[in-house]
Every structure is written in structure tokens, then in C-alpha cells.
Amino acid sequence: MLNRRIFMTATTAAAIFACLSAPVFAQDKPFDGVQLSVLMEGHPTTDAIQKLLPEFKTVTGIDVALEVVPEQDITAKMLLELSSKSGRYDVVQNNIIYVPGFVKNGYIVPLDEQLAKYPQFFDKADFVPGYFNTNVVDGKVYGLPVYGESTFLMYRKDLFEQYGLTEPKTFDDVEKAAKTISEKTNKEIAGITMRGRQGIEGVYVWAAYLWGMGGSFLDENGKSNLATPEGTKALDDFARVLKSYGPVGVANFGWEENRLLFQQGKAAMTLDATVNGAYNEDPAASSVVGKVGYVPVPVQTQSPKGGSSSLAVHSLYVTADSQNAEAAALFAAWATAKEQQLKSMASDPNSGVTSLTALNGESFGKRYGAFKEAMITAINQGNPQYLPTIEQANEVINNTGIAVSKVLAGTATAADALKEADQANNAAIGR
Structure with a gap:
């Protein structure tokens, strides 16, 4: 039976649609002539929002200059502007792991007062609770989740059947299957592909190995805890399987390179974001439609400290130096409203919606039914500390x-690399 714990607060899509009406403001186009500068990362959600911006201007009068950069570059770019108080951006997007630091340093502002003015766009009850609550600090709402995801293991059912393999449950199973398929196909098909690029992209996937082996980023005292037997094994195993059975150049693979290789049928497995399922099942872009199995991220130990699947939430924040804070909050509310999320699924492969209406709707089930159950299970089991949610998250x-x-x-x-990382991390944490 479909695990629907995170969706229990949702009313039916039909009932909500019956109540939808055009937004009403006290005056026509209340922000006519206002220009907002918005920084977002490359993602299907961003692509969909960009296509809808003319509608936003028609309703509000607001011009939005949307700058899109890769995920691996967005944090450094944001921190440069926010720390210098340049006022360059009114709205920024990022992973919720950075919220503690952003709040402590006064880079972003609470949105409660502004959001209360726009109930036609902001509906707290419609957000997946686990996504929304990650943006609440000391009882105040600092951001709105524009997309969320977890992670799962994707594998080629046809290849596994051909070579007599069963779906992987441990990382040993993953390596055995990767070795078998790589060797049986003379490496024409990579046994596995994962992100290896330095920075958050590679760390995001390696963290599954860390938690699944029983390790963690931090110990009970908040100190870096990577150079442990569990952490060392996690990195040894991750590197060995990629170097032995991964594709050429995998050390430079980010999300897009990894996704494309698997979509093109050139890899037997991948461990990555749940949003990738939308690409796998897109007949216009994928050669593996209907051939992919979706299962939980493996767990090697019987008693891991935390879940080995992520709970990743990317939200929109209004900067403290914005000269148009009310218009910026309105944009954040509009961009994350159920209406825009429903439209986004029609225009782009966006399974990372954060609206319960969108997730429970007929369109989502019809388009993403092949992996919906596995995705929901992954979200429900997602580890909120999968990446360290501390002030020094970026340095760690x-x-x-x-x-x-x-x-x-x-x-x-x-062992040596993780020992160096612990030393650098603890120096950052101790400052």
C-alpha cells in the first residue's frame, strides 16, 4: 500500500480546484514598475518558473530579472553578495542546510508578516510538512520550499534479469551487481554511475555511503566525525566502485552528466535524486522508460545512526538588503503556490514539487507513477541531517x-583525506 504519511493533511485535488480563482489585489497591479533581481539554480522547477514569469507580471506588474546558475556555484555567489551587503539580489534560492548561517548572519529576513497579506498565494497547509518546517527558525518562517527531493537507487530491471541479479539492498550488493554487468558487457555499459564532482554534488551522493555504513558528519558534541572506521570504509567503497565499474570521467560528473548517462542506457545503476525518475520515464528524452527499478538507498549496517536517503529542500529567501521586500515575498509566495506547481509539471519534468495538491493530483500519478511510491517512501525515510545543517555547513x-x-x-x-577534512572542519566549527 502506498505510504502516504506526509500527505495526510492534503484535501483532494478536485475540491481545491473547485475553489481556485484569479488572485485579487486591493488595486490593479499593486507593484507596477517594480523590478526584482532573483538568483536561482538550474533545475526543472526554475525552468518552469521562468516560463511563467509573464503571468506574474500581468497580475502584479513586477518585472523579474532571473539569473540561473549551476547548483555547485550558487552558494559561493550568494555568500559573496550577501556578506558584502551589495543588495544585488532581492530573492535567492538555496539548500536549507545553509539557513542557520543565513539567519545568524542576518542575510535573510522572516516572511510571516508579508505572507499574511497574500493568502491567495500562500497556503501553509498545502506544503509537504517536512519540507515547509525546515524553513522555520525560532517560530518564524524564513523561506518557502520551491522544490524538494530525497534519494533512491535506480537500476536497470532488464539487465538485472538478464544477468540473474536481485535488487540491491546493501552496498555490497551494489558492488557485486556493478562488477557483474561491467564485466559481462565488456564495460560497454558502466556498472554504476554517480556524481563524483568536487563540492556539494559529490558529497551529496557520498553521504549515502557514509550514513549507510553507520557513520555521520558530526559526533554528539558537534565535532567533525569523518575519520572513523565507518567513514573510511564509506569513502573506500564509494571510490572503489566508481573507479572500477563507473564511466570514464566520473570524477567530474555532476547531476546533469550523471542523469544523462543513465537516461541514455549507458549505466546499469545510479544513486541520485528522486527527481531523476522524471527524466528516466520521459519518452521524449529517455531510452530506459519502463526499464528502471526504484528502491531505497542501501544500508550496510543493521543500526545506522541516521537514514541513508536524503531530505533535501531548496527554498526561496528574501534578502535583508532588498529594497523591495514586500514584492520579493510576493514573488516567493507566487512561485511556490499550488497553481504554479501544477503548471510546472505540465511544462517540465518536475517531480520535486512541494505542494500536496500537486503531489496528490491525477497528473502527478499519471506522469510519475513508475517511481511515485518509491519517492514517497524515500521522503518519509529521509534524514534531515543527511548533510550537516549547521552554521558552518558550506565549509564542512x-x-x-x-x-x-x-x-x-x-x-x-x-583515512588520510578524512583526517585532513576533520581538522579543517573542526577549525571552521571552532571559530
Whole structure:
């Protein structure tokens, strides 16, 4: 039976649609002539929002200059502007792991007062609770989730059947299957592909190995805890399976390179974001439609400290230096409203919607039914500390990413690389 715990607060899509009406403002186009500068990361959600911006201007009068950059570049770009108080951006998007630091440093502002003015767009009850609540600090709402995801393991059912393999449940199973398929196909099909690029992209996937082996980023005292037997094994195993059975150049693979290789039928497995299922099942872009199995991220130990699947939430925030805070909050509410999320699924492969209406709607089930149940299970089991949600998250992830890259490149052992990462992380945490 479909696990629907996170959807229990949703009313039926039909009932909500019956109540939808055009937004009404006290005056026509209340922000006519206002220009907003918005920074977002490349993603199907962003693509869909960009296509809908003319509608936003028609309703509000607001011009939006949308700048789109890759995920691996957005945090450094944001921090440069926010720390210098340049006022360049009114709205920014990022992973919720950075919220504690953003709030402590006064980079973003609470939205409660502004959101209360726009009930036609802002409906707290319609958000997946686990997504929305990650943006609440000391009882105040600092951001609105524009997309969310977890992680799962995707594998080629046809290849597994052909070579007598069963769906993987442990990382040992993953390596065995990767080795079998790589060897049986003379490496024409990679046994597995995953992100290996230095920075948050590689760390995001390697973290599944870390947690699944029983490790963690931090110990009970909040200190970096990577150079443990569990952490070392996690990095050794991750690097070995990629170097032995992964595609050429995998150390430089980000989300897009990884997704495309699997979509093109050139890899037997991948461990990545649940949003990738939308691409796998898109007949216009994928050669593996209907051939993919979706299962939970493996767990090697019987008693992991936390879940090995992520709970990743990317939200929109209004910057403290915005000169148009009310218009910026209105944009954030509009961009995350159920109406826009429903439209986004029609225009782009966006299974990362955060609206309960969209998730429970007929359109989502029809388009993404092949992996919906596995996705919901992954979200429900998602680990909110999958990446460290602390003020120094950016430094911890960067230092960890260097360690992962060194081992993939063969320039350091896992034990030595993680020891260096611990030292750098603890120096950052102690400042």
C-alpha cells in the first residue's frame, strides 16, 4: 500500500480546484514598475518558473530579472553578495542546510508578516510538512520550499534479469551487481554511475555511503566525525566502485552528466535524486522508460545512526538588503503556490514539487507513477541531517568534498583525506 504519511493533511485535488480563482489585489497591479533581481539554480522547477514569469507580471506588474546558475556555484555567489551587503539580489534560492548561517548572519529576513497579506498565494497547509518546517527558525518562517527531493537507487530491471541479479539492498550488493554487468558487457555499459564532482554534488551522493555504513558528519558534541572506521570504509567503497565499474570521467560528473548517462542506457545503476525518475520515464528524452527499478538507498549496517536517503529542500529567501521586500515575498509566495506547481509539471519534468495538491493530483500519478511510491517512501525515510545543517555547513561540505575528490583521484587514502577534512572542519566549527 502506498505510504502516504506526509500527505495526510492534503484535501483532494478536485475540491481545491473547485475553489481556485484569479488572485485579487486591493488595486490593479499593486507593484507596477517594480523590478526584482532573483538568483536561482538550474533545475526543472526554475525552468518552469521562468516560463511563467509573464503571468506574474500581468497580475502584479513586477518585472523579474532571473539569473540561473549551476547548483555547485550558487552558494559561493550568494555568500559573496550577501556578506558584502551589495543588495544585488532581492530573492535567492538555496539548500536549507545553509539557513542557520543565513539567519545568524542576518542575510535573510522572516516572511510571516508579508505572507499574511497574500493568502491567495500562500497556503501553509498545502506544503509537504517536512519540507515547509525546515524553513522555520525560532517560530518564524524564513523561506518557502520551491522544490524538494530525497534519494533512491535506480537500476536497470532488464539487465538485472538478464544477468540473474536481485535488487540491491546493501552496498555490497551494489558492488557485486556493478562488477557483474561491467564485466559481462565488456564495460560497454558502466556498472554504476554517480556524481563524483568536487563540492556539494559529490558529497551529496557520498553521504549515502557514509550514513549507510553507520557513520555521520558530526559526533554528539558537534565535532567533525569523518575519520572513523565507518567513514573510511564509506569513502573506500564509494571510490572503489566508481573507479572500477563507473564511466570514464566520473570524477567530474555532476547531476546533469550523471542523469544523462543513465537516461541514455549507458549505466546499469545510479544513486541520485528522486527527481531523476522524471527524466528516466520521459519518452521524449529517455531510452530506459519502463526499464528502471526504484528502491531505497542501501544500508550496510543493521543500526545506522541516521537514514541513508536524503531530505533535501531548496527554498526561496528574501534578502535583508532588498529594497523591495514586500514584492520579493510576493514573488516567493507566487512561485511556490499550488497553481504554479501544477503548471510546472505540465511544462517540465518536475517531480520535486512541494505542494500536496500537486503531489496528490491525477497528473502527478499519471506522469510519475513508475517511481511515485518509491519517492514517497524515500521522503518519509529521509534524514534531515543527511548533510550537516549547521552554521558552518558550506565549509564542512567543501572540506569533505576535497577529501572525496582526493580519494577518487588516487592522491590520498581515505583515512588520510578524512583526517585532513576533520581538522579543517573542526577549525571552521571552532571559530
